[in-house]
Amino acid sequence: MANQFCTYETAWCPGCGNFPIIDCLKTTLEELGKKPNEVLVAAGIGQAAKTPQYINTNAFCGLHGRSLPAAVAAKIANEKLTVIVNTGDGDSYGEGGNHFIHNIRRNIDITHFVHDNQIYGLTKGQASPTSMLGLVTGVQVDGNINEPLNPLLLAIAAGAGFVARAFSGKKEHLIDIMKQAINYKGYALVDILQPCVSFNKVNTFSWYNKRVYELKDDYDYTNKINAITKAMEFNDKIPIGIIYKENKPTYHQKNKILSDNIPLIDKSINKKIIEDMFQEYI
Ligand SMILES: Cc1ncc(C[n+]2csc(CCOP(=O)(O)OP(=O)(O)O)c2C)c(N)n1
Ligand code: SF4
Ligand SMILES: [Mg+2]
Numbered sequence: 390m391a392n393q394f395c396t397y398e399t400a401w402c403p404g405c406g407n408f409p410i411i412d413c414l415k416t417t418l419e420e421l422g423k424k425p426n427e428v429l430v431a432a433g434i435g436q437a438a439k440t441p442q443y444i445n446t447n448a449f450c451g452l453h454g455r456s457l458p459a460a461v462a463a464k465i466a467n468e469k470l471t472v473i474v475n476t477g478d479g480d481s482y483g484e485g486g487n488h489f490i491h492n493i494r495r496n497i498d499i500t501h502f503v504h505d506n507q508i509y510g511l512t513k514g515q516a517s518p519t520s521m522l523g524l525v526t527g528v529q530v531d532g533n534i535n536e537p538l539n540p541l542l543l544a545i546a547a548g549a550g551f552v553a554r555a556f557s558g559k560k561e562h563l564i565d566i567m568k569q570a571i572n573y574k575g576y577a578l579v580d581i582l583q584p585c586v587s588f589n590k591v592n593t594f595s596w597y598n599k600r601v602y603e604l605k606d607d608y609d610y611t612n613k614i615n616a617i618t619k620a621m622e623f624n625d626k627i628p629i630g631i632i633y634k635e636n637k638p639t640y641h642q643k644n645k646i647l648s649d650n651i652p653l654i655d656k657s658i659n660k661k662i663i664e665d666m667f668q669e670y671i
Pocket of ligand 2: 400401402404405406407436437506510511584585586587588
């Protein structure tokens with residue numbers, strides 16, 4: 390049976406690491422039994438941020454760095470929607486860095502899949518927040534002079550309840566992590582290592598393949614100190630899997646108006662209160 394999330398022509402380069410991610414996303418949604426109208430895929434601007442245009446769901450592309458505010462607003466308006474952000478490392482951690490930190494604190498029940506190619510792909514190879522020190526590209530000819538950000542460490546420190554890493558070259562594992570992230574009640578971050586075959590000539594499929602290893606069942610992701618140590622492992626070995634998980638109250642559970650399980654869009658409005666308020670300004 391054809392996947393109801395459909396296949397579209399894309400503007401991505403042949404061999405781009407975005408292809409396995411979108412394939413896995415469609416399989417994940419299908420296998421979770423989601424219907425296209427029950428899902429919103431949101432993004433900002435970038436190569437990864439074109440994802441909403443290539444999948445048959447509700448879609449929103451905002452400004453660069455503004456994927457999370459749009460996604461959060463949609464979830465607050467209609468908690469019945471499965472809200473997924475698919476966007477880049479620059480969009481999430483650079484231009485959107487402020488939103489990243491503060492939406493972790495809110496713990497809204499959305500899923501954040503970061504296509505982390507360690508580069509600004511769309512704009513042809515400038516260093517992103519996760520680019521490695523010294524990375525040379527066509528526009529970064531003397532090498533990146535800034536220390537990379539560790540998004541997993543930052544997310545754990547900011548209080549995220551679900552923090553994971555995956556690799557677009559390991560599809561079965563990625564689908565498993567995507568399912569767990571979407572089913573998690575609260576903000577879930579999955580940093581997905583995604584080669585950009587055109588502009589990042591260092592962090593290639595073979596570079597990641599040599600380094601990534603799957604966390605074993607005996608790894609205790611509920612231990613925050615363990616998780617901090619694991620999150621810092623990004624050298625000759627890179628762990629993939631759930632790095633940290635903890636159940637915490639969601640934004641909807643904490644908020645008096647939203648905690649009754651009635652979506653904001655279905656709540657009745659007392660027009661008299663609004664009319665009286667407008668009268669005060671006339
Ligand atoms: C406020 C703002 N700054 C810069 C840009 C230019 N710009 C568009 S996409 C992009 C980089 C995107 O990188 P990333 O989010 O990592 O996505 P990728 O293309 O690598 O998938 C930049 C700098 C912009 N559109 N808006
Ligand atoms: S520039 Fe890089 S990230 Fe963008 S489509 Fe091409 S390979 Fe993919
Ligand atoms: Mg990028």
